[in-house]
Amino acid sequence: LNLTKYVDALPRIAKIRGYGIRHGRPVPIKLTIGMYSKTWQFHRDMPPTPVFVYGQSLQTATFPGPTIVARQGVPLAVEWQNHLPDAHILPWDPKVPTAIPKKGGVPTVVHLHGGAHPPEFDGHAFAWFTRDFAENGSTWTRKTYRYPNVQAPGNLWYHDHALGLTRVSLLAGLLAAYVIEKPELEAPMSLPCGDHDLHLVIADREFYTNGSISIDREWKPEYFGLVITVNGKAWPYLSVHRRRYRLRILNASNARYFNVTLSNGALPFTVIGSDSSYLSRPVTVSNLVLSPAEIFDVIVDFSRLPAAVTEIEMLNTAPYPFPNGTQTDPNLDGKVMLFKVAGKGKVDDMPDKSRVPEHGVPYASVAALPPPTTTRYIVLYENQTAPGNLYINGLRLEDPVTETPKSGTTELWQVINLTGDNHPLHLHIATFQAVKMTKIEGFQEFKTCMIANNNTATCNLTQHAVGPVVPVPEEEKTWKNAVKIPPEFMTSVVVAFRLVEANQPYPFDATTEPGFVYHCHMGPRIQQLAAMLLAAVVVVA
Ligand code: C2O
Missing domain, CATH: 2.60.40.420 (Cupredoxins -  blue copper proteins)
Known part of the structure; x- marks a missing residue:
């Protein structure tokens, strides 16, 4: 495909306000956003491409979907509707664990990536549903999701999260941005x-x-x-x-x-x-x-x-x-x-009154949060023999929950990457930040031992995680939703299961079924999720 570059203007993504205004004040509303099948012109000289996209109607649905702009502290309800056809537009592999409805249709479920909300609104991989809610997965409970928007203002996004189909449904276009605003903080x-x-x-x-x-x-x-x-x-x-x-x-x-x-x-x-x-x-x-x-x-x-x-x-x-x-x-x-x-002197729009802020936003620092109550060792494995297998601690999504953090606490996750590639670690509900990266010495020996024994103590992690320490880049030192985990390193990640701006526990029950997942965010691997339930009791192995 030999496409001429820079011939199409960058589209401005439409915004949908995620709150109403009554008597000058923001109030909760309910939105209806659908998933539609249509075609999309990716380039002036390309034939239209079949896509699956989000929108408030078939006509307005776009790739990527509309940006939802929510207000901090103003809950937003969204009814996510599936208007997709009987079959997926992209091929998928039935050999990996996949949501497969009996009566046909494309299973979908929406995850607000970076959102702090109860598990029933999280877009669990088994909470999928087909067109008109005709059929649904084992953890599906409701048509309308309620996002409390109680967390810090910032940039989130929403995307498909159905079991085994996430990679193809994101490729097809089921992705869009979501912003939480806080004018008192941001206007100044x-x-x-x-x-x-x-x-x-x-x-x-x-x-x-x-x-x-x-x-x-x-x-x-x-x-x-x-x-x-x-x-x-x-x-x-x-x-x-x-x-x-x-x-x-x-x-x-x-x-x-x-x-x-x-x-x-x-x-x-x-x-x-x-x-x-x-x-x-x-x-x-x-x-x-x-x-x-x-x-x-x-x-x-x-x-x-x-x-x-x-x-x-x-x-x-x-x-x-x-x-x-x-x-x-x-x-x-x-x-x-x-x-x-534009040429100099051709500045025909308003004078630029914007500034680069001198100070950022002082969220609770790692030190200001309650100290970690638990240290977990999270090991990323690659298994090329079985399709779709990136294991976490040797386990799959279908295996029983192993991480049961207590809502309101912080934990230290030592994430060890045994693969050859960098992997983006993503935990639902939590925000987290890497604090240091330690090179694993004698990596091959450690890896061989881990693959045989799946036990960091048996494999003497403490004697291997002694290499040079690489600092975290300054621009990544904040509360994140995706942290890069380099190969052959142990990355120390502080995970906050609480609100980091308010420095307080979640003002909702985060401990109910089906819990939350964490996973590597490489699309093809999203189907391999490890499950995590925020439990009322810390279970230390
Ligand atoms: Cu952005 Cu579990 O996903």
Whole structure:
């Protein structure tokens, strides 16, 4: 597919307000959002592509779906409706554990990624349902989900989470952004807003010449495409003025990591937040590494460009798989999008009153939270012999719950990556941050022992986790929903099962069935989820 780059304008994703206004105050509302089957034009010169997308109607449904803008403290109810046809538009592999309805239809369930809410609204992998709720999975209980929005303001997203189909349904387009706002906190920050505040939802795809998305039927450990789409267009451009912009960059790819720069660092990114939290102070960097599901909220100041510069490209240099795989092609996946910068003096819009905030948001620091009550060792295994198997501690989703953290506490998770690739760790409900990464010495010996014994004590973890300590990048030091776990390292992650802004336990019951899951966020592997139930009692093995 030889597509001309930068011919389609970057679409602005539609926003849906997740609250009403009564007497000047925000009030709870209920939205209805459907999943629809339609076609989508990814590029001027490409035939339309069959997609599955979210929207308030078939006509308005988009790839990615509409951004929901919720208000902190104002609950939002959403009835998620499945209007999908009898069969999936993409092939899927029945050899991996999959939601398979008896009467046909495409099973779906929506997960608000980064959301703190009771388990019954979490989009559990077995809580799937088909068109018109005709059939549902074993943990399905309700049509309408209620999101309390009690957590810190920040960037979340919503996407499909049905067992065994997550990777194909995200590829098909069931993904969208969700924002929690807190005007009292954010207005004084004077961040770029309105037209100068936008999402960049990046996703790689591979297409057949007839326009349809290409994926093998057979489960593969990773999916990579050479076409880079942003907000549903292949290599788009955005016309910008010489002023500050707020860009909320989400990597919604299944498995591809991005290492993005603006024309090799010509213009830096000032990072103000990551995932669902702000940083405690802005950090300026020349490049950003985004795992699948990771979000960086940045300010880019186009007024700093020399007058002669009128175009600036977003480039990508992350090998795939990351970090030891194939290098990007500078003419394909090495390019993301183009910013066309208006000429000097042609600044015809409002004067730029925005600022880069001097201070960020001081959430409860790791030290201010209750000290960890439990240390867990979480080991990521790859098993190439059985399809679809990335094991966590040698277990599968179907196996009994092993992690039963107590609601309101913090824990220390020592996450050990025995695979050759970096993996994005994602826990539902919790927010978490890596505090250090320790190289495993004698890695092969340790790995062989772990595969044979599945026991960190037997394999003398304490004698192996003694290598050099690598610090966590400054721009990742906040409460996150996806943490990069490098291969051959033990990454120490502080996990907060409580609200980190208010520094208090969840104001709802998080301990009911079916609990929450945690998993690696590489799309093809989302079907391999380990389960976690927030229990009233801590069970220490
Ligand atoms: Cu973004 Cu369990 O998922």
